[in-house]
Amino acid sequence: MTVDLAPPFPGEPARSSVKTAVPGPKSEALRARHQRHQDARTVHVYQDARRSVGNYLVDVDGNELLDLYGHIACVPIGYNHPDLTAAWKDGRFDWLMGYRPALGVAPPPEWVDLVEGTLMAVAPSGHTKVLTVTTGAEAVENAIKAAFAWKARRRRGGASWTDEDARLAMLNAQPHTNDMQVISFEGGFHGRTLGALSATRSKAIHKIDFPAFDWPVVPFPANRFPLADHTAENQAAEARALQSIEDLLVRDGQRVAALIVEPIQGEGGDRHASPEFFRALRALLTKHEVAFIVDEVQTGAGATGTFWAHEHWGLPEPPDLVTWSKKFQLGGVHLREEFMPAEAYRIFNTFLGDPLRAAQFRIIHDVICRDRLVEHTQRVGAYLLEQLSELVTRFPATFSQPRGQGTFAAIDARDGATRDRLLHDLRQRGVEAGGSGDRSIRFRPALVMAARHVDEAMQLFADSARAVG
Amino acid sequence: MTVDLAPPFPGEPARSSVKTAVPGPKSEALRARHQRHQDARTVHVYQDARRSVGNYLVDVDGNELLDLYGHIACVPIGYNHPDLTAAWKDGRFDWLMGYRPALGVAPPPEWVDLVEGTLMAVAPSGHTKVLTVTTGAEAVENAIKAAFAWKARRRRGGASWTDEDARLAMLNAQPHTNDMQVISFEGGFHGRTLGALSATRSKAIHKIDFPAFDWPVVPFPANRFPLADHTAENQAAEARALQSIEDLLVRDGQRVAALIVEPIQGEGGDRHASPEFFRALRALLTKHEVAFIVDEVQTGAGATGTFWAHEHWGLPEPPDLVTWSKKFQLGGVHLREEFMPAEAYRIFNTFLGDPLRAAQFRIIHDVICRDRLVEHTQRVGAYLLEQLSELVTRFPATFSQPRGQGTFAAIDARDGATRDRLLHDLRQRGVEAGGSGDRSIRFRPALVMAARHVDEAMQLFADSARAVG
Numbered sequence: 001m002t003v004d005l006a007p008p009f010p011g012e013p014a015r016s017s018v019k020t021a022v023p024g025p026k027s028e029a030l031r032a033r034h035q036r037h038q039d040a041r042t043v044h045v046y047q048d049a050r051r052s053v054g055n056y057l058v059d060v061d062g063n064e065l066l067d068l069y070g071h072i073a074c075v076p077i078g079y080n081h082p083d084l085t086a087a088w089k090d091g092r093f094d095w096l097m098g099y100r101p102a103l104g105v106a107p108p109p110e111w112v113d114l115v116e117g118t119l120m121a122v123a124p125s126g127h128t129k130v131l132t133v134t135t136g137a138e139a140v141e142n143a144i145k146a147a148f149a150w151k152a153r154r155r156r157g158g159a160s161w162t163d164e165d166a167r168l169a170m171l172n173a174q175p176h177t178n179d180m181q182v183i184s185f186e187g188g189f190h191g192r193t194l195g196a197l198s199a200t201r202s203k204a205i206h207k208i209d210f211p212a213f214d215w216p217v218v219p220f221p222a223n224r225f226p227l228a229d230h231t232a233e234n235q236a237a238e239a240r241a242l243q244s245i246e247d248l249l250v251r252d253g254q255r256v257a258a259l260i261v262e263p264i265q266g267e268g269g270d271r272h273a274s275p276e277f278f279r280a281l282r283a284l285l286t287k288h289e290v291a292f293i294v295d296e297v298q299t300g301a302g303a304t305g306t307f308w309a310h311e312h313w314g315l316p317e318p319p320d321l322v323t324w325s326k327k328f329q330l331g332g333v334h335l336r337e338e339f340m341p342a343e344a345y346r347i348f349n350t351f352l353g354d355p356l357r358a359a360q361f362r363i364i365h366d367v368i369c370r371d372r373l374v375e376h377t378q379r380v381g382a383y384l385l386e387q388l389s390e391l392v393t394r395f396p397a398t399f400s401q402p403r404g405q406g407t408f409a410a411i412d413a414r415d416g417a418t419r420d421r422l423l424h425d426l427r428q429r430g431v432e433a434g435g436s437g438d439r440s441i442r443f444r445p446a447l448v449m450a451a452r453h454v455d456e457a458m459q460l461f462a463d464s465a466r467a468v469g
Numbered sequence: 470m471t472v473d474l475a476p477p478f479p480g481e482p483a484r485s486s487v488k489t490a491v492p493g494p495k496s497e498a499l500r501a502r503h504q505r506h507q508d509a510r511t512v513h514v515y516q517d518a519r520r521s522v523g524n525y526l527v528d529v530d531g532n533e534l535l536d537l538y539g540h541i542a543c544v545p546i547g548y549n550h551p552d553l554t555a556a557w558k559d560g561r562f563d564w565l566m567g568y569r570p571a572l573g574v575a576p577p578p579e580w581v582d583l584v585e586g587t588l589m590a591v592a593p594s595g596h597t598k599v600l601t602v603t604t605g606a607e608a609v610e611n612a613i614k615a616a617f618a619w620k621a622r623r624r625r626g627g628a629s630w631t632d633e634d635a636r637l638a639m640l641n642a643q644p645h646t647n648d649m650q651v652i653s654f655e656g657g658f659h660g661r662t663l664g665a666l667s668a669t670r671s672k673a674i675h676k677i678d679f680p681a682f683d684w685p686v687v688p689f690p691a692n693r694f695p696l697a698d699h700t701a702e703n704q705a706a707e708a709r710a711l712q713s714i715e716d717l718l719v720r721d722g723q724r725v726a727a728l729i730v731e732p733i734q735g736e737g738g739d740r741h742a743s744p745e746f747f748r749a750l751r752a753l754l755t756k757h758e759v760a761f762i763v764d765e766v767q768t769g770a771g772a773t774g775t776f777w778a779h780e781h782w783g784l785p786e787p788p789d790l791v792t793w794s795k796k797f798q799l800g801g802v803h804l805r806e807e808f809m810p811a812e813a814y815r816i817f818n819t820f821l822g823d824p825l826r827a828a829q830f831r832i833i834h835d836v837i838c839r840d841r842l843v844e845h846t847q848r849v850g851a852y853l854l855e856q857l858s859e860l861v862t863r864f865p866a867t868f869s870q871p872r873g874q875g876t877f878a879a880i881d882a883r884d885g886a887t888r889d890r891l892l893h894d895l896r897q898r899g900v901e902a903g904g905s906g907d908r909s910i911r912f913r914p915a916l917v918m919a920a921r922h923v924d925e926a927m928q929l930f931a932d933s934a935r936a937v938g
Contacts, residue, residue: 030578030581033581033585034576034580034581034584036585036597037584037585037588037589037597037598037599038584038598038599038600038601039573039809039813039816039817041813042573042574042813042814042817043573043574043575043576044574044575045575046575046576046577046578046581047570047575047576047577048577048578049564049565049567049568049570049577049579050563050564050567052567052568057575059575060578069574071568071569071570071571071574071575071819072571072574072819074568074569074570074571074819074820075568079567079568080566080567080568081567084566084567084568085566085567088563088566089566094519094557095518095519096518097549097553097554097557097558098518098519098521098548098549098550098553098554099518099521099540099543099544099548099549099553100540100543100798100826100829101516101518101540101543102540102541102543104508104511104512105511105512105513105538105540105541105903106512106513106514106515106516106526106528106540106901107503107512107515107516108515108516108517108518109499109515109517109529110518111503112499112502112503112515115503115506115507116502116505116506119506120506128505128506129506129507130506130507131507132507133604134603134604134607134823135602135603135604135607135818135819135820136818136819137607137662137818138603138604138606138607138662141661141662141663144663145661145663145679148678148679148680149678149679152678153678161677161678165673165677166673166677167673169673169676169677169678169681170655170670170673170676170686171686172667172676172681172682172683172684172686173681173683174677174678174680174681177677177678177679177680177681178680178681178683179680180680186639191818192610192614192817192818193606193607193610193662193663193664193665194610194613194614194662194663194664194667194682195662195663195664196662198641198663201639204634204635204636204638204639205812205814205815206814206815207638207639207641208630208634208635208638208643208646208815209617209618209621209622209630209638209643209646210614210617210618210646211617211643211646211647211648211649211682212638212641212642212643212646212647213641213663213680213682214641214642214647215641217639217640217641325819326819329569340508343674344508344510344511345511345674345675346674346675346677347508348508348511348661349604349605349606349660349661350540350541350543350604350605350794350795351543351604354603354823354826356825357569357823360569432575434574
């Protein structure tokens with residue numbers, strides 16, 4: 001089946017339509033039930049899973065919302081893509097019907113095909129191994145663990161651990177290990193399990209009352225836009241950030257196992273740095289023997305106009321570990337050969353991912369390749385950026401800082417209160433959008449967003465700016 | 470559809486059969502391919518997902534193995550149960566075909582039904598809330614976080630945090646928080662993310678080179694069997710363990726947010742304590758205002774002859790938080806009302822579980838209820854224990870310590886080398902089994918194991934003991 005996706009996505013409505021307040025009465029009735037057992041205050045709307053299509057989230061009140069948020073960047077090829085539903089109906093996932101395997105114990109041969117044919121087909125250049133898990137946080141936890149194992153072995157001059165090390169490990173008292181650190185950036189988000197959370201620096205609500213490892217935080221450049229108007233300022237910010245990392249490594253490099261960074265800070269407010277910055281960072285980490293972990297949980301799988309966002313950097317040497325989840329439907333880490341622990345069972349867990357979600361990703365990946373959705377997203381992204389800049393020109397008191405790579409884009413509102421008012425108003429007009437940082441609106445659409453969806457969004461943003469901006 | 474499951478499971482072979490060495494040539498060829506990109510050394514065999522049925526794992530070489538291990542306790546109602554495959558074929562999961570939702574953003578109404586009708590239907594007595602995640606490690610991480618939030622608020626006399634607390638949180642430098650601890654037991658296993666791993670105390674290979682929080686470990690009673698022959702010794706061990714916990718709490722109780730314990734230590738070697746021990750533990754933790762987390766990741770969903778293993782204890786007051794995964798097909802935490810953080814977004818992540826796996830668990834739960842599989846497992850478990858005791862009587866130089874609750878059972882080999890030899894030999898005879906601790910063989914069959922499977926297993930264990938024991 002071949003589908004011309006750009007545009008139209010088969011079955012998509014001509015445009016969004018709103019019948020009730022958003023969320024509507026049916027959503028609110030569900031929230032009241034849901035709240036009895038789970039925290040439902042975070043829910044935007046309850047979604048009609050079957051009727052949602054392409055770029056349009058249909059909610060239980062029948063509102064058809066243009067979705068720019070994509071379940072926090074998790075929808076790769078739109079809702080109910082015909083290839084995905086056909087694969088299900090045609091029985092391509094039937095080998096997964098009857099139990100959930102522990103993939104490290106007795107995987108089916110189909111798993112080996114998925115690893116070889118799909119997960120390794122998207123491996124970053126220079127990466128030969130892949131760890132599979134279920135979520136972004138688990139991906140980060142495992143990347144960090146692999147980096148610690150690598151650094152510890154280097155610090156021992158390549159030797160294995162001693163019996164005394166093993167004894168101390170059982171007491172949480174390995175002195176040279178507890179001493180090791182992971183550097184992360186102000187504004188970075190890497191997940192919420194206690195290891196990943198120790199590297200997360202986006203919002204206090206994520207971290208308050210939870211113990212954290214004594215790991216250092218360094219400033220992120222957070223370039224100002226448009227870039228051409230802020231060259232000197234941005235270069236100075238990047239130089240300061242690099243200097244602060246270098247100072248830390250010169251002082252304490254033996255303790256630092258890894259540095260983790262998002263190509264574009266997502267949760268932290270869509271903050272960017274230049275390819276030059278990342279190339280200099282890569283060189284600095286190589287020099288000090290620190291693992292370079294690029295966290296592509298939110299940027300991976302095409303949204304920035306390349307499959308991996310770090311492809312934009314032109315690195316002479318690849319990242320050491322790359323974490324991913326969201327659009328992939330499961331979680332994982334790609335890594336260079338030398339970062340794979342030598343001993344079995346060091347990086348291990350019961351499920352080691354989910355073959356059903358990986359099988360769905362195979363279909364998604366096939367569609368991305370066949371329909372050239374990464375290149376498509378690059379083109380639509382360029383158009384989106386142009387239109388966001390135009391919006392800022394028209395509404396300078398409301399909007400600023402248009403920025404993005406591909407359709408992974410954002411715009412700032414005047415302040416947090418204005419942003420929140422705009423998000424609420426946009427929903428009433430038929431746009432599902434979400435915030436990032438303290439005042440940004442983030443764009444995380446599916447890769448099937450086309451120019452007409454950009455036009456529709458921009459018109460509704462303009463209406464919203466006039467009404468509540 | 471009604472199926473008489475005990476026995477026979479429709480389509481099950483009369484008994485195991487072995488055609489090649491196990492693993493056979495096809496498994497080894499797959500391992501060679503798999504090893505190029507993942508660590509495949511841990512794989513027992515590659516499994517034919519479609520042909521496996523009931524209690525029999527069929528591998529790619531056509532060997533039909535009686536499965537006592539169940540993918541590390543993850544197979545609830547046997548392979549390819551007709552209700553599970555019928556639900557798939559009949560379209561009961563079709564609302565899940567077209568995308569994977571972020572359940573905290575825009576869940577479908579079916580999710581609310583699953584929470585109410587299935588996840589809360591199995592809630593431990595006294596529990597009103599449920600957090601959903603994807604794995605056991607994430608369940609433990611979130612239970613621990615909820616306990617920390619609860620304890621921190623108590624230590625502040627019910628007040629919220631200050632701006633200064635929030636500032637320090639962003640620097641990983643909250644003094645009163647980093648000071649807090651979780652107690653766990655020697656031999657306990659709670660997962661491998663860095664928070665969960667700090668509570669894990671089973672094997673050094675899990676912990677070596679990975680930083681850990683400075684949390685205390687206390688002795689586990691590890692009762693000797695048969696119980697009737699070791700009453701005084703076991704009571705003394707339990708008294709010592711309780712005393713050691715009490716000493717710690719008297720000295721440092723304000724720092725301790727939670728204690729986490731498995732009802733039966735799984736990975737650590739199938740170690741048991743008595744209901745009296747757990748009742749005394751509950752009272753001690755209540756007195757010192759420490760959250761009681763019962764980790765039922767491996768014991769939950771019926772294997773011990775009650776739905777939750779902690780039901781065996783007759784607690785006057787329920788556990789505060791109960792973690793689960795494996796047979797549930799996703800992960801989660803049930804909790805008492807007061808342990809749910811008051812503020813939104815403190816316990817949150819992108820996916821918040823997997824509705825497809827939860828929908829499969831609904832079918833599994835329906836089958837468990839309809840076919841009374843928990844009661845069935847209690848009966849089969851009693852028979853299994855009898856037979857394991859008999860095996861020990863017949864082969865006292867090889868086997869000892871028969872023990873278990875329901876079919877969650879184990880037996881010790883003379884030493885680790887003998888255990889490993891037996892496991893290898895058992896596979897050649899048609900039994901898929903796995904170890905726990907340093908010398909135990911653990912039984913983690915599906916709830917559809919019947920008396921005839923016990924008989925078959927015992928005969929093959931006897932053959933194996935004669936050959937290599």
